[in-house]
Amino acid sequence: MFNWLQNISDFLVFKAFGLEKQSHLAEALNFFIYDTAKILILLFVIIFLMGIVNSYFPIERVKNYLSRKKLYGLEYFIASLFGTVTPFCSCSSVPLFIGFVSGGIPLGVTFAFLVTSPLVNEVAVGLFVGLFGVKTTVIYVVSGVLHGTFSGMILQMFKLEKYLSPWVKEILANAQKEQDAFLQEKQSFKQRLPIITAEALKIIKGILPYLIAGIAVGGLMHGYIPEGFFQQYMNKDNLFAVPISTVLAVPMYSNASGILPVVQVLVAKGIPLGTAIAFMMGVVGLSLPEAMLLKKVMTWKLIAIFFGTVTVCIIISGYLFNVIF
Secondary structure, eight states: OOHHHHHHHHIIIIIISOOOTTOHHHHHHHHHHHHHHHHHHHHHHHHHHHHHHHHHSOHHHHHHHHTOGGGTTHHHHHHHHHHHTOOOOHHHHHHHHHHHHHTTOOHHHHHHHHHHHHHOOHHHHHHHHHHHOHHHHHHHHHHHHHHHHHHHHHHHHTOGGGGBOHHHHHHHHHHHHHHHHHHHHTOOHHHHHHHHHHHHHHHHHHHHHHHHHHHHHHHHHHHHSOTTTTGGGOOTTOTTHHHHHHHHHTTSOOOHHHHHHHHHHHHHTTOOHHHHHHHHHHHHHOOHHHHHHHTTTBOHHHHHHHHHHHHHHHHHHHHHHHHHO
């Protein structure tokens, strides 16, 4: 979908700037240009679409519907399934997360999506089948969906809305006011469009410094941290290899398709599959750039709770994979 953007990034880095391919600086800069442009496009499109939805559908009605107890957790499962069809990395998922929150969707449901989206998608599944076979792929996909579902349910139990940043609370308040104004004045879509566009641009302006800082950190890590740096800590004889691998994976920002070939190499070198997958989940599901992006919408306490919950679930998944395989 974004091949044209990658071509532009390649042209700028290798032609315009004249950097050598496979050099650390070239990889870091290429990553930064591509991801910044991609996420800005996603951010605007998603927030713009959510602005349209918010202007026509009452936020309280959406929130109440998704909060009904009779759904018995199905809303978390649906959000987690939706995450499997969005081929985004953890940072690219943040714009959707912001859109969901501004649309009045419960925080736990949005977390279910945020957890699953970078872990499971059609690209990752295709690679997984080719590298590890159908059985392992099915187990991985099921565990990824359940991972998001239960993480969302657990996080919702904590009633964490109070730990959203003041910026998000202001967006929610403004969204309700604007919606009330739309309904009272009965404006046409053409009349609403400039207001929706202005609000989307305002949100982008607010998150832009965090976006650039987060992706810059990701680019430096992508270009300068050797892929084999952590292998010494993932030995099968180490009882704590799974939690160590999960924690050490956080600095290595990448998407699932980018890290899967690394996982194959690790397994070929004797690293247990569960340990390697826990490492992969840590890389794609938890990252410092993601935390920096989330800082705009969450307090540090909420980020710590989110990362802690996901980390525990990844560690459990890693040990289970090692038992199964």
